[in-house]
Amino acid sequence: MIKLKKDFLVGSCPPLITPFKDGKVDLDTYGNLIEFQIANGTHGILVNGTTAEPLTLTMAERNEIVQFAIKTVNKRVPVVAQTASQSHAETVVLTEFAHKAGADAILVLAPFFIKPPQRGVVEFFNDIGRRTDLPLMMYHIPGRSAFKVEVDTLLRIVEKTPHFVGIKHAMDDHNLVTEMIQALGPEFRVFAGLEEFTFSMMAIGALGTMNALGNVMPRAIADLCNAVLAGDMIKARKIHFETYDLMRAIFFDTNPIPMKYMMKRLGIIARNEHRLPMVPATPETEKKLDAVLKRAGLI
Numbered sequence: 001m002i003k004l005k006k007d008f009l010v011g012s013c014p015p016l017i018t019p020f021k022d023g024k025v026d027l028d029t030y031g032n033l034i035e036f037q038i039a040n041g042t043h044g045i046l047v048n049g050t051t052a053e054p055l056t057l058t059m060a061e062r063n064e065i066v067q068f069a070i071k072t073v074n075k076r077v078p079v080v081a082q083t084a085s086q087s088h089a090e091t092v093v094l095t096e097f098a099h100k101a102g103a104d105a106i107l108v109l110a111p112f113f114i115k116p117p118q119r120g121v122v123e124f125f126n127d128i129g130r131r132t133d134l135p136l137m138m139y140h141i142p143g144r145s146a147f148k149v150e151v152d153t154l155l156r157i158v159e160k161t162p163h164f165v166g167i168k169h170a171m172d173d174h175n176l177v178t179e180m181i182q183a184l185g186p187e188f189r190v191f192a193g194l195e196e197f198t199f200s201m202m203a204i205g206a207l208g209t210m211n212a213l214g215n216v217m218p219r220a221i222a223d224l225c226n227a228v229l230a231g232d233m234i235k236a237r238k239i240h241f242e243t244y245d246l247m248r249a250i251f252f253d254t255n256p257i258p259m260k261y262m263m264k265r266l267g268i269i270a271r272n273e274h275r276l277p278m279v280p281a282t283p284e285t286e287k288k289l290d291a292v293l294k295r296a297g298l299i
Contacts (some may be wrong), residue, residue, distance in 0.1 A: 001012060001162050001163075001164070001165060001184065001185070001188065001189070002122050002135075002162050002165065003187065004135065004165060004187065004189070007134050007206070008104075008247060008256065009044065009078060009080075009135060009137075009165070009166065009233075010043060010077065010093065010107055010189070010191045010207045010208045010225075010229065011042075011043030011044065011207075011208045011209075011222065011225040011229065012041075012042050012043050012044070012190065012208060012211065012214055012218070012221045012222040012224075013043060013044035013045065013046050013080060013208060013209070013212075014042060014045070014046060014051075014079070014121060014210065014212065014213075014214025014215055014218060014221065014227045015043060015046040015049025015050060015051040015052060015082075015210050015215075015216075016033055016034070016037070016046065016049070016051065016052060016069075016215060016288065017033070017051055017052060017259060017260060017263065017269075018030070018048075018053055018054075018057065018065065018273065019033070019258050019269050019271065019273070020271065020273040021271060021273065023273075023275070024097070024185070025057070025064065025065060026237065026271070027059050027064075027065075027068050029269055029270070029271075030065065030068065030069070030072075031068070031072050033182060033215070033268070033269075034069060034072045034073060035072075036218065036268065037077075037214070038073070038076055038077060038086060040218035040222065040223035041079075041217040041219055041223070041226075042077060042214060042218045042221075042222055043208065043222060043225065044077050044078040044080055044104075044208075045069060045073060045077060045078070045079050045083060046067060046080045046107065046210050046211065047065055047066050047069045047079060047080065047081050047082065048062050048066065048081060048082040048083070049082050049107070049139075050141070050144070050170075050208060050212075051212045051215065051255055051256045051259060052082075052084065052256075052257060053256065053274065053275060053278055054063075055192075055273035056274075056276070056278060057111045057190070057275075059085075059090060059093065059094060059137075059189060062094060063094065063097045063098075063101075064109075064288070065082045066097065066098050066101055067097075067101045070101050070103060071291055072198050078104035078105060079102075079103050079104050080103070080104065080105045080106070080107050080137075080250065081094075081095075081098035081101075081103040081105075081106055081107065082106075082107040082108070082109065082139060083095040083098050083106055083107070083108055083153075083226065084107075084108045084109035084110075084111075084112075084139065086101050086111070086112060086113060087115070087123065087208070088111075088127070089220065090206075091108065091128065091132060092127075092128070095108070095128055095131060096131055096132070098132075098134075098183055099131075099132040100249055101132055103134060104129055104134070104135070104138050104282065105134055105135040105136070105137065105165075106108060106128075106132055106134050106135070106137070107137045107138075107139050108125065108128055108137070108138060108139060109138075109139040109141070109145060109290050110124075110138055110139065110140060110149060110160065110277065110299055111124055111142075112144060112145035113145070115146050115147060116147065118149070118150055118152070118153045119150065119158070121147065121153055121157075122153055122156045123158055125157045125161060125164060126157060126160045126161050129157070129160070129161030129164060130161075132149055133163055134163065135163055135166070135189075135253055136161065136164045136165065136167045137164070137165060137166040137167055137168060137191075138154070138157075138164075138166075138168070138191060139166045139167075139168045139170070140167050140169050140170060140171065140193070141168075141170035141171065141193060142171050143170070143171070143239065143295065147214060148171070149167075150184045151176070151179045151180055151184075152271050153177045153183060154180065154183070155166070155183060155184070157281055158184065159286040163288075165188065166188055166189025166190060166191065167180065167188075167189070167190055167191070168191045168193040169190055169191065169192065169193050169201070169206070170193025170194050170212050170294075171193070171194065172194060172197065174197070174200065174201065174217075176207055177190055177201050177204050177205065178204055178205075181204070181205045189207050189208070190205065190206040190207060191206060191207070191208045191209055191210045192208070192209040192210070192211065192219050193209075193210055193249055195209075195211050195212060195246055195248075196215050196244060196247045197248035197279070198211050198221070198224060198225075198240070198247075199224060199228065199236055199237065199239075199240035199260060202207060202224075202228040202229075202236075203224065203233065203236075205231070208225055209221065209224075209225060209246075212250050212255055212256065212259055213243060213246055213247050213259075215256075215263060215268070216246065216259070216260055216263060216266065216268065217243060217246065217264050220239055221243070222241070223235075223239055224236050224239040224240065227239065228267075243296075244273050245292050245296065246262075246292060246293075246296060249262070249288070249289055249292045252256070252281075252285050252288055252289060253281055253282075253285050254278070256278075257274070257278065257279070257281050257285070258281060258283075258285065258289055259282065260272045260273075260280070261281040261285070261286055261289055262293060264299070265289070265290070265299065266293070266298060
């Protein structure tokens with residue numbers, strides 16, 4: 001596995017939402033969100049993650065957002081492009097575009113719905129790895145993809161794709177975090193992908209988080225990561241408990257429905273707009289989210 005700079009692909013790398021305006025991607029607001037992140041100490045930007053509703057976007061829109069994010073960030077922090085589609089052919093097109101556009105790393109969701117065998121996923125990632133030399137990571141989210149990776153699969157990918165450097169691990173499986181670090185070494189970039197396990201997985205040895213709550217509280221999530229990476233577990237634990245209810249609130253409904261409501265409620269975005277089949281929060285969910293925001297002292 002290639003060796004990365006110590007401070008590259010570590011810390012908080014929030015999966016940004018996609019703001020819409022009258023059904024279209026609102027790039028002006030997206031630019032404001034990027035500036036909000038950078039001003040609050042975020043370590044990197046994840047484009048077209050699950051929180052961005054990428055499968056409701058066209059390929060042209062996904063590419064447009066990647067290109068816009070890279071230009072707006074202008075090398076101030078790394079831009080990670082999530083380029084997976086259910087189609088291998090489309091994944092190739094999205095990946096090659098992100099590479100040429102200047103992304104700093106590629107995140108690819110393990111093939112979903114198809115339920116491929118482990119050996120098929122090895123071949124899939126090795127094929128993508130032949131098409132880009134950018135640092136490549138797997139997005140591991142069995143709850144959505146119906147695929148659970150094995151450590152041996154990761155080792156077999158690295159054999160032929162040495163720039164396969166990490167994983168976004170969105171599953172309540174701390175044993176797998178330990179096993180991955182044992183097998184691939186402490187420099188393998190494990191990112192916590194479920195918000196509430198950011199602290200615990202980083203305490204084991206994960207090097208960062210792709211935490212949707214970073215859309216609302218980028219400074220707190222960045223500070224949590226900084227504290228763990230500096231070995232200040234008392235401070236990190238304090239932030240964990242301060243943000244825990246908000247992390248749980250993200251799943252009061254399908255992500256990013258609660259996220260967009262909270263961002264609108266806090267004035268971070270002007271519109272709480274989704275694309276079908278995603279829809280805004282119900283009045284009942286809004287009341288529950290308001291209660292969490294009030295307890296957190298945000299409203």
